[in-house]
Amino acid sequence: MIKTVQERVKALLDSGEIAGFLGLKEAGGHIGPHLFTPEENGLDGLVLGDWKGPGDARYTLNKQLIHLARAYPDETFGVLVRGCDERGLKSLYVWNQLSPEKVVPVGIACPPELAKACECSKPYPDALVAGEKGEGCAQETLKQVEALGLADRFGYWQKEFDRCIKCYGCRDVCPMCFCKECSLEDPDLVNTGDVPPDNPTFHLTRAVHMAGRCIDCGLCNEVCPVGIPLRTLYKKVADIIDEEFGYRTGQAADEKSPLNILAGAS
Amino acid sequence: MDYKTVLTTCPYCGCGCNFYLEVLDGKILAPIPCKTSPTNEGKLCIKGWNAHEFIQSPNRLTGPLVRKNGELVAVSWDEALDYTVSRLKEIKDSHGGDSIAFFSSAKVTNEENYLLQKFARAGIGTNSVDHCARL
């Protein structure tokens, strides 16, 4: 798999089609994001983000791509994507944060083990370069929570949210959080400057704001130091948007989110 | 275009969480918590998430300042150290060692912390020693 990806990236860099490839590199015993450039001469250390298990060293590359694209809007960049990252790209095109003409996704498929852990709807990107297209998985965790009665369900979430240390990591890591002014810093909505955060206002403020935005990558869940199952919450929000508006975030690159239509974004 | 991700250790407390600093054309944009770090496994607290801010802050102290006639004035290290020594001596002589407290850092080495508490206890005669991570 890595060989196929290497060949594709090398071809893209050699042809001059891309100014750099945003991928992952293993160096000094650690795996992290890295921009491979033609000047670098070679793809030493390029990895796909599998460390002790599949995909456990994934990073929020789309977020870094936005940083690069903002500074160098005329350059084209390649980027390593999994299914969720591609959903992210499509959605970021819709929200005018990235331009599809300036991005060359290099896609890898996730193995069934990872797809199951993520309960992922589509564990591979359309721009597939390496790996086998796997089946989407059912939303078992969400079903379990939904099976609880209202009082128990509310209790369950309150107990989870109670552990929050208000690190803002869920927001900071999220590839879909690109607002200039964050509602989690709005004193009308959130008790800014105080811990613990209001329960459940803080978390529901974010959940509502992720409606039509969250592409279900699960990186917030992974970054949460206290293990709050944020992903399950946002999966529910995504289901509501689907039921109400027939919209699945990141499925199509040309379909506006119902909420960006409501917000009057062009 | 010069884009780097530089692996480093959080400067705030003694835990030693690792993150990459995203640096574009010499400007630090954000930390990216390191997933393969055994210490923090891809997580950070709010201090770590904002650890990059002081580096480029215009309010950052980059040299010693001494207050003269109510104004902070940039001075040489020699002058600052001489001043500190003479004032510490004066205060110790007139009010005793217990009137002085020392503030160390979780960002320095064990050996440096050892030296500071030794100086505080044996040199000045105070047990009031604390550190910045209690913020």
Ligand code: SF4
């Ligand atoms: S959400 Fe899907 S595409 Fe993303 S890492 Fe998980 S299985 Fe792969």
Ligand code: SF4
């Ligand atoms: S799963 Fe979390 S990090 Fe990923 S897009 Fe949704 S809210 Fe953002």
Ligand code: SF4
């Ligand atoms: S990452 Fe977890 S602990 Fe941090 S603010 Fe988000 S929910 Fe709270």
